[in-house]
Structure formats: C-alpha cells, structure tokens
Amino acid sequence: MNPVRRFFDSHRHHFEPGGRFARFGFLYENIESVFFAPAAVTTAAPQVRDSLDVKRFMFLVIVALLPHYAFGVFNVGYQAHRAAGLTPEFFSVIGVGLKAVVPMVVVTYAVGYFWEALFATVRKHEISEGLFVSCALFPLTLPPTQPLWQVALGISFGIVIGKEIFGGTGRNFLNPALTGRAFLYFAYPAQTSGDAVWTLLLPGRSAPVDAFTAATPLSVAAVTESGTIPQAWAEAGYDLWTLFIGFYPDAIGASSTLLCIAGAIFLITVGVADFRIIAGDVLGILATAGAIRLLAGPGAAPYLLLDPWLHLMVGGAAFGIAYMTTDPVSAPALPRARWVYGFFIGALTVLIRVFNPAFPEGIGIAVLFMNCFAPLLDELEVRVRLKRRLSHVR
Amino acid sequence: MERMHLPNGFTLRLSGRPAETLAAAPAPRQVAAVAARTRFLKPRLAVKVGDRVKTGTLLFSDKRRPELRFLSPGAGRVCAVNYGPRRSLQEVVIDLEEPEEAEAFPRLDEAGLAAIEPEALRRRVVEGGLWSLIRELPFREAAALDRRPPEVVVFLDHLEPFHPRPRVYLEGRIDRFRFGLRVLEKLSGRPPVVTACAGGTEGVEELKPFVSLVLEGRYPAHDPGVLLYRSRRRPEERQAWVLDGQDVLLLAELLQEGCYPTRRIIALGGPGAVSPEHLEVRLGAPLAGLIDGRAAGGERLRLVAGGVLTGARAEPGSFLALHEKALTLLPEGDRPGGLLEWMLPGRRKPSYSRAFLSSWKPAASYPMDCNRHGGVRACIQCAFCTRVCPVDILPQLTYKAVLAGETEEALAHGLLDCVECGLCSLVCPSKIELLETFQQAKAALREEMR
Numbered sequence A: 001m002n003p004v005r006r007f008f009d010s011h012r013h014h015f016e017p018g019g020r021f022a023r024f025g026f027l028y029e030n031i032e033s034v035f036f037a038p039a040a041v042t043t044a045a046p047q048v049r050d051s052l053d054v055k056r057f058m059f060l061v062i063v064a065l066l067p068h069y070a071f072g073v074f075n076v077g078y079q080a081h082r083a084a085g086l087t088p089e090f091f092s093v094i095g096v097g098l099k100a101v102v103p104m105v106v107v108t109y110a111v112g113y114f115w116e117a118l119f120a121t122v123r124k125h126e127i128s129e130g131l132f133v134s135c136a137l138f139p140l141t142l143p144p145t146q147p148l149w150q151v152a153l154g155i156s157f158g159i160v161i162g163k164e165i166f167g168g169t170g171r172n173f174l175n176p177a178l179t180g181r182a183f184l185y186f187a188y189p190a191q192t193s194g195d196a197v198w199t200l201l202l203p204g205r206s207a208p209v210d211a212f213t214a215a216t217p218l219s220v221a222a223v224t225e226s227g228t229i230p231q232a233w234a235e236a237g238y239d240l241w242t243l244f245i246g247f248y249p250d251a252i253g254a255s256s257t258l259l260c261i262a263g264a265i266f267l268i269t270v271g272v273a274d275f276r277i278i279a280g281d282v283l284g285i286l287a288t289a290g291a292i293r294l295l296a297g298p299g300a301a302p303y304l305l306l307d308p309w310l311h312l313m314v315g316g317a318a319f320g321i322a323y324m325t326t327d328p329v330s331a332p333a334l335p336r337a338r339w340v341y342g343f344f345i346g347a348l349t350v351l352i353r354v355f356n357p358a359f360p361e362g363i364g365i366a367v368l369f370m371n372c373f374a375p376l377l378d379e380l381e382v383r384v385r386l387k388r389r390l391s392h393v394r
Numbered sequence B: 001m002e003r004m005h006l007p008n009g010f011t012l013r014l015s016g017r018p019a020e021t022l023a024a025a026p027a028p029r030q031v032a033a034v035a036a037r038t039r040f041l042k043p044r045l046a047v048k049v050g051d052r053v054k055t056g057t058l059l060f061s062d063k064r065r066p067e068l069r070f071l072s073p074g075a076g077r078v079c080a081v082n083y084g085p086r087r088s089l090q091e092v093v094i095d096l097e098e099p100e101e102a103e104a105f106p107r108l109d110e111a112g113l114a115a116i117e118p119e120a121l122r123r124r125v126v127e128g129g130l131w132s133l134i135r136e137l138p139f140r141e142a143a144a145l146d147r148r149p150p151e152v153v154v155f156l157d158h159l160e161p162f163h164p165r166p167r168v169y170l171e172g173r174i175d176r177f178r179f180g181l182r183v184l185e186k187l188s189g190r191p192p193v194v195t196a197c198a199g200g201t202e203g204v205e206e207l208k209p210f211v212s213l214v215l216e217g218r219y220p221a222h223d224p225g226v227l228l229y230r231s232r233r234r235p236e237e238r239q240a241w242v243l244d245g246q247d248v249l250l251l252a253e254l255l256q257e258g259c260y261p262t263r264r265i266i267a268l269g270g271p272g273a274v275s276p277e278h279l280e281v282r283l284g285a286p287l288a289g290l291i292d293g294r295a296a297g298g299e300r301l302r303l304v305a306g307g308v309l310t311g312a313r314a315e316p317g318s319f320l321a322l323h324e325k326a327l328t329l330l331p332e333g334d335r336p337g338g339l340l341e342w343m344l345p346g347r348r349k350p351s352y353s354r355a356f357l358s359s360w361k362p363a364a365s366y367p368m369d370c371n372r373h374g375g376v377r378a379c380i381q382c383a384f385c386t387r388v389c390p391v392d393i394l395p396q397l398t399y400k401a402v403l404a405g406e407t408e409e410a411l412a413h414g415l416l417d418c419v420e421c422g423l424c425s426l427v428c429p430s431k432i433e434l435l436e437t438f439q440q441a442k443a444a445l446r447e448e449m450r
Helices: A003-015 A022-035 A054-083 A090-123 A130-140 A148-160 A176-187 A217-223 A229-235 A240-245 A257-269 A275-295 A308-312 A317-324 A335-355 A363-389 B110-115 B118-127 B174-188 B224-231 B245-257 B287-291 B384-388 B395-403 B407-412 B423-427 B434-449
Strands: B002-005 B019-024 B030-034 B043-045 B058-062 B069-071 B076-083 B089-096 B152-155 B193-197 B213-216 B241-244 B263-269 B277-282 B301-305 B326-331
Touching: A003 A022, A022 A090, A054 A090, A054 A130, A054 A257, A054 A317, A090 A130, A090 A148, A130 A148, A130 A176, A130 A317, A148 A176, A176 A363, A217 A229, A217 A335, A240 A257, A257 A275, A257 A317, A275 A308, A275 A317, A275 A335, A308 A317, A308 A335, A317 A335, A317 A363, A335 A363, B002 B224, B043 B089, B058 B089, B110 B174, B118 B174, B118 B245, B152 B174, B152 B224, B152 B245, B174 B241, B174 B245, B241 B245, B245 B263, B263 B287, B287 B301, B287 B326, B384 B395, B384 B423, B395 B407, B395 B434, B407 B434, B423 B434
Parallel strands: B002 B213, B019 B277, B152 B193, B152 B241, B193 B213, B263 B326
Antiparallel strands: B030 B089, B043 B058, B058 B069, B076 B089, B263 B277, B301 B326
C-alpha cells in the first residue's frame, strides 16, 4: 500500500470518536482530503456527480499563480542585485529572491491556516480551499521588504475580518487577500508605500547605488509634470518591453503583464475565471483613460494624456484584473452584473491613479469598493431577469 | 413537422448505453405492486397476507386519492407486505401460481372509443389502475381527475441516460400507440402533442405521422416541462398532462385487451452493466432477477431505478414499480481517491466544466460512479448551475430563497417551472443538494396548495 495511505490509516483512530484528538476529527479529515479525495457517496438524486469540486477549482488558480512566484523570486533578486550595482548572476539572484519570498509565503500560509483551522474547529465544518488561494495571492501583492510580522498581521486581518466573521469562503463579500493588503497599506504606510519599499537591499547596504531608480513606473507617472509619461519612463530605464515583462521594482509577483495575460487566458480556458469580468475591467480602463485623454486639453498633466492601454502595462492593474476581480465569491454572480462590475473596477482604477495623489495604485481599492456593490448589481440583474421570466416565451 | 430549439442543459457522457436489442428477462416466480420510490403516495392496503389475487386485483390505493389504484401485476397468493422506514409501505409481494387468472375489464375497440363518453373512459382507466401513469405538471403527480388539461404532451425520446428507445418499444405496436393517442384525446378533449428529439426518433419513418414537434437541445430537452416553459406564458397554461410514450401503450393495452397489462420494456444500462440492452420484463418483477448475470463483477454496484440523474437507489431485493422504465448499474465508488489525484490533468474525469483534460475530447463517454467527488462547501458562485438550468432558474439564488423560507421569492424565481432534471446538483462543485432542496420545497408547496 501507498506509504502516505498507510500513515493516514494508522493514525486515524486518534481522531475518531473516543480517540485522543476526537474533537479535531474534521481537521484530520481535512488534511487527509488534501491527499486523498473523500470516499463519500451520493445519498440523493442525481446519483452521479461532476468530477469538479471546490478543491480542484481553487487549485487551478494556484496553478495559474505559480509562474508569478517563479517570476517574483527572480525579479526580487534581480532588482536587489541591480540596486547593489552587482552583475545579476542567476543562482545568486534566485538565492536572494528565495530568501525574501519563501519566508513570506510560509508565514502567510501558517497564519492563514491557523485562523481558518480555528474557525473551522469552533464551527465544526471543514476547511474551505478558498483559503489556499487567498494565501497564494496575498504575498504576491506585497513589497519584498515587508516585515514578516506585518505579513502575519495582514493575512490575519484578511482572513478573519475579510472572510471568517462573515462565515468563511463563499459567504465573504470582500476579497480576503485584498482586504489584508489594504489593511497593511493603511496601517503601515511606511512599509507598504513610497519608493523605497519595492526594492530589496542586499545585506550591508542602506541605499541603492546612484544609477538605480527605485521609483516604480506608477510613482514616476504620478510625479511627471512635463513631457510625456513614456519619455519619463524611458528616462527612468523602463522601456515598454521591460514594463510588459515586468522587470521593475514592484510588488513581488504582480508586475508582469505578460504572465497576467497568460494566467487570465488559462483561467478562462479552464472555466474558473469569467471572461466578462476581465473584458469589463479592460474596457473600463480603456474607456475611462480614453475619455480623460479626450477631455484633457493640451498642456494638461502628462498622466491625463497617457495612452489608455499603457495603464494595463504598469503596476498591479493586470494582476488585479486576472486574479482579484475574477474571484467569483466577491464578484457578482450573474453575467450582466459581471460586465458592469468589471467596467466600474477599470474606471475607478484609472480615476484613482490619475486624480488621487495619495494612491499611486488604484486597483486594490477599486476592487474592494466594487465588492461592496456586487450584491446590489446582482439584485438589479435578478430583478430584470425575473421580469423577463414572465415574458420569456418566444 | 415543427422544430424547436431548447437552450442550456447538458448531456451526460456516461458509458454503458443499452444497445437497441431486446432480450426477454427470465420469468419471475414472484411479482409485486410497488409503493416505494413513488412520490406523494399514501397507500391504503386492500389485501392481507395469504389472500388470493388475480392479475388486476386491487392491492392498495392512495388514502387521499382513491382513484390511484395499484393493481396486482400477477395472479397468486399475497405472500408478503413489506414495510420500510417509518412503516411506509414498500411493496405487496405476490407468489405467482399457474394458471394465472386475470380480472376482466371491459374491452374497447376503435368504434367503441369513438362512441364512449370521456367520463366513462376515465372511469375505465381508473378502474384499470393506470390513472397514475398520467402525470400533471408542475408537481408531476398523477393528474387531477376533474380538471381538463390545457395541453397533453407525449414524449417519445428520453435524453436521460438510460431510457428505452422508442424504436424498441414501439416495434410492432404502432397501431396500439395510435389507439392510445386517441384515448388521450378523448380523455383530455384535445389532441396530444407528440414530441421526438433531434437525432432520436425524429428520423423513424413510421413515426413521422404522429410526431408533431421535434425538439433540439441537450438533456433535458425531451422534458415537456422545458417545452412548456419555452412556449406557454401563463403558469396555468403549463399544467399539462405529460406521458412517456411507452405508458401510452400500456393505457391502450388495458383498454383494448380488457386486462391489466403485465409487461413492459425497460432499458438496463450503466457502466456496471454487462451487455447493456433492452429487456422485456414483467411489471413488478424482482430487480435481483432482472440484473442477474448482467452486473459487472469486481466493484460493489448501486442499482438505480430510473435514470442516473432523476432515479432513486433501489435495493436488489426490491421490485420494479409501475412507472419505472430504466435500471442503471453504477459502481458505488465508496473508496478514497488516489494520492493527489485531484491535481492530475484528468483525462478520464467527465465534467461539465473545463477544469479537466477530458473536456477537450467531448465525444467520449466515461464510466461514472456514485462518489460525490468532493466535500460539501459553501456556494462559491461559480454560476455553473445558472448556465445549465434548462428553465432559466437561478438555482444558487433560488435555493437561498428556499432555505430562508422566502416562498414568494422562490416562486418568482420559477421554482414551479423546475423540471427536476438534477443538472444543478450534478454540476455544483460545492456539492450542494440543490435538486433535493427544490423537490422538498415543491412538495411542501403542493401540500399547501391542496
């Protein structure tokens, strides 16, 4: 027999009624079900059920995020080497990246799992796999310099306030990962915003070398007062290709538009993400940025005149679109509501970026804001559909 | 011939489709009138153990609706009255004794049918114990005696895996089928609409004169409830009579022959069935005898009476109920999955979603089992159920309305249009029992509306 199977079989009795850890029985079940699908059978019609379960559904999101981790590890190390003025050698870059990213991921999962398990114990239900997605998303949105205790605090806030107090995955109305991210942004702005936090400094250094620009493309855009934004980016060393691939100082895994597009295509293909939300997001960004550009006269601030599609190339917009807005739980459930939801997220993202100097990036706040409106959008569509039910006959 | 496309739905890709061949099941030594797996039935016994009965003798009837009479499918001695949980009647078992005598009912020929009053004809069907074959929407219970239906729909093809093919059960019985349709016309006062499915009986030459509507679409496009939802605006226009094509034959046989029909054709299939095909069986035959020698060895099997989506689990010790036309053998699947199996690409995992590699090979069929394939979770709003629902219900919202006790809201969502096809429960990744919730809510509503 499979040794893993044997391990579970030989320890099961501790968790069964009468065993030493009987009250943690469902925790045992839960850990076992990670390795082996449960043996439960149907008790009511239909007698057969689809092969897809929530575990698989959520797992596919994590699959989509894995390339971002690979990219993130590399980019963190790469930017650290550049900031130190060193030649980025591959293994050294990976080493530095792993040292920064792995502890954050471990802390996120350990703390997130602790809270989920605590609530599951009290509520006596199983652990929902949504947790693993939230914990996979959260570190990718953080600067590589975030102190670990803040990482722990952030994911705690995200899981507990963003999700558990409403009843756990499926009953939350906010995106838990973004809730935690927003908490850190407002509670610890010094470690979560500004130009300095996005680049890891190698041990023994207190500042980047002079030739290195630490400013993110977004903060460059926000402070540019003359010329055009692409010119300013080029001066800071960000050509369009770099922006597209994502090799610039930013959150750990959110900067690569290329990977976000690949991830979005993957999620749409496997049926986990709804193309309506993504298309709505993109439309919202393009339409709003386009409208601003039209309305702004000559001589307006360069940010207002930025080519709409360039908004998708910088900052967390692409990442948010691919992974945050498509979270089905905090998004509306119905197709038209999803279009509207996406569109407003895109629009708000651009508005916050361009007009609000306090927030260089707008997508996180925009998603959370529209999360609050998702039930309302659903309600509106339900009303329309129920009215149509009465006259659906062709 | 009119055609109609019915959107949504989903055709299950299940292996073990019965061949269009017909075999005779071995003659049973016992038969039974079955009350189990029959919804809304409150039986009142008319016989006791030891009584001698003929074919067509009343064994039990419904307490609240005495017109629902369940007759003996064979002649002999009542050898057992079996009860299930909470003393619910399961079946009345008859030891068959040769020669089998039958209760005589009046015969009816073509001329007689033309002359008979609808009321008298109705009484004959009731006396003959087959009134319960005429089902009425929206609750799919036996039709009310005193109400003229706004529509009568007879459906030939059945898209749920696996039901008898009309080609098999109508073979040589076309005249009887025509007679049955005329009976229905007389009973209801309107000519029945006969539906076939595109790619099914549609192309059968000898049936063309009967079929008035060809339905295109995935399961459950054959269900008259879907058709009525798409073609009739007002709820009272949808309270149609619906009958399976084979039940029309039984009605005709009762009236033409003047004796209670004892045989029907069922489909025996499913991944657990050896040489799946059609069987000609005695009504009320012991299920164990029907699957004898046809159950695949190896895994423990579950016997399902009816299709895999709407049917109920039946113990092999049970008997075939009057309305049952399909037996499906499914592996029970009550064992844990393989190590980290849920991470694999899933070439052999059938799914409505596109989350497995199998969705790139849509023509294939797969052996499915009764495993739930996942733990029960809260709804994650994947919206698969809203996309699959053939009658545009929003199951994920409707079931919340039901659970919150918001009956009015659930009705506005179309609860009564639900055709109970089971697709919402099938596709739900959170394994929420949507169908069960809706069926219970409908049953409660039915009680209230009595």
